Amino acid sequence: MSDSAAPSNWFGQPRGLTILFLTNMWETFSYYGMRALLVYYMTKQLVISQEHSSLIYGTYTSFAYFTPIVGGAIADRYLGKKWAVIIGATTMAAGHFMMAFEPMFYVALATIAIGNGLFLPSLPSQINDLYGPDDPRRGWAYNVYYVGVNVGGFLAPLICGTLGETYGWHYGFGAAGIGMLTGLVIYLAGQKYLPSPRTPATILPEHALESVAGSRRDTFLLLLGVGLAVTVFRGAYEQVGNTVALWIEGTNRHVGSAQIPMTWFQSLNPLLVILLTPVLLARWKRKAGADREHSPLQKMAIGSLIVGGAYALLAIASAVEPTRASWLWVAAYFFVLTLGELYILPTGLGLFARLAPPKLGATTVAAWYLAIFTGSMTAGLIGSWYSSLPPSFFFLVLTAVAALASAILLSLDRRARSVEEARIAERSALAAVPEGLAANV
Secondary structure, eight states, rough: OOOOSOOOOETTTEEHHHHHHHHHOOOOOOOHHHHHHHIIIIIIIHHHHHHHHHHHHHHHHHHHHHHHHHHHHHHIIIOHHHHHHHHHHHHHHHHHHTSSSSSGHHHHHHHHHHHHHHHHHHGGGGGGGGOOOOOOOOHOOOHHHHHHHHHHHHHHIIIIHHHHHHHHHHHHHHHHHHHHHHHHHHHHHEEEEEEOOOOOOSSSSSHHHHHOOOOOOHHHHHHHHHHHHHHHHHHHHHHGGTTTHHHHHBBBBBEEOOOOOOOGGGGHHHHHHHHHHHHHHHHHHHHHTTTOOOOOOHHHHHHHHHHHHHHHHHHHHHHHHSSSSHHHHHHHHHHHHHHHHHHHHHHHHHHHHHTTOTTTTHHHHHHHHHHHEEEEHHHHHHTTTTGSSSHHHHHHHHHHHHHHHHHHHHHHHHHHHHHHHHHHHHHHHTSSSSSHHHHOO
C-alpha cells in the first residue's frame, strides 16, 4: 500500500522515503567507515604487507558488490525485502563488531560482505512501492535517496577515521557497528510508513502477473544494455579515486603559505552531492510541471556527457599547465563530475527498480550493483594506461569513453520508454486488485 497520499517531510516525498533514506545513510556510514580504516589496520596493526593488504582489500570490496546478486534472489524468493534488510543489517553489525578481535579478521570481512548482499538490493527496491503508478515524484525519489549514500559517505571517514587513528582502530570499527545498528533501529521504528510486504505483486499467481507484464525478455534485454552502458561509463567515472588521485598529487595545492591535503579533494564529491541535489530536484520539478522533463535514459545520457566534460577539463588543464596545474582545476573537475553523476547514477538505480518484474524487485536492483563490480574492473584496465600516455591524451580518452556510454544510452531510449509504459500499466492493474484478495490468501 503506498503512502503517497500521506503528509510529506523530505523534498515533498512520502515519509517512507525518509525512513529508507536514513537507514541507508547509517548503513553507508558503517560500510565506508570500516573501509576507510581497513588498509591502515592491516598494514599497521596486523603487519600485513602492502601487496597482500591490497589483494585482501580488492577481494573484499569485489565480493561485497557480488553478494547482492545472491542476496537479492534470496530476498525475492524466500525472505522478503523486510526480513532481508533486518537480517542483513544485523549480520553486518555483527561483522563490524567482530573486527575488534584480531583472530576473527577474515571471518568479520566475510560476515560484512554476506550481510551487505542481503541488505543492499532489498532496501532501495522498496522505494518504488511508496508511489502510485502515475506519481510524478517517483522520477527523482532516487536522487533524494542518493543523498543518504553521500551523507553517510561524507561523515564516515571524519568520525570512524578520526576515532580509529586517535584512540585505536577498534574504536573506529565499533563506531561503524553502532552506525549500522542505528540504521536498523530507524528502519524498524518506521515500518508503518513503509509498503506492506503483502502487496498484490506478492499475492497474485504467476500466470496472472505475466498476463499483465508482457514480455520479461524485453525488460531484461533492456536492463542488460543499460548495465553494459553503465559499465562503460564507470570505466571513466571510477578514475576519480585512481588516476585522478595520482594527478591531483602533482597539482599546485597551495593557498597562501598553506597546502591543501590531496585527500581532502575526495570529500568534495559527497559534499557537492548534498549541496547540488536540492537545486537539481527543483529544476526537474519545474520541467516536469511544464511537461518538458527528460526521460530516464536521456537524463543518464546527459549525465554521461557531463562527466565526459569533467575529464575534458582535466585534459585542458594538463595541456595548459603541464607541470603544476592549479588546484582550482581540481575543484572545477569535481563540480562538473558530481553534476553529471547526479543525472546518471541515481536515475539508473531508479530505472532498474521501476522496471523490475513482479517478485524480482531485489534481484533486479542487485543487477544494478553488479555494474559497479564490472565497471570497477573496467576502470582498473583503463587506468593501467595512465603511466604510458601523456595526461592530456589520457583524459581525452576518458572523455571519449563517457561519450560512448552516452551514445549507447541514447540508442536504448525508445525501447526504455515502451518497457516503462508497460510496467506502469502493470502496476495500475495490480493496484486495482481488490483488498479482499489479500485477506483470502
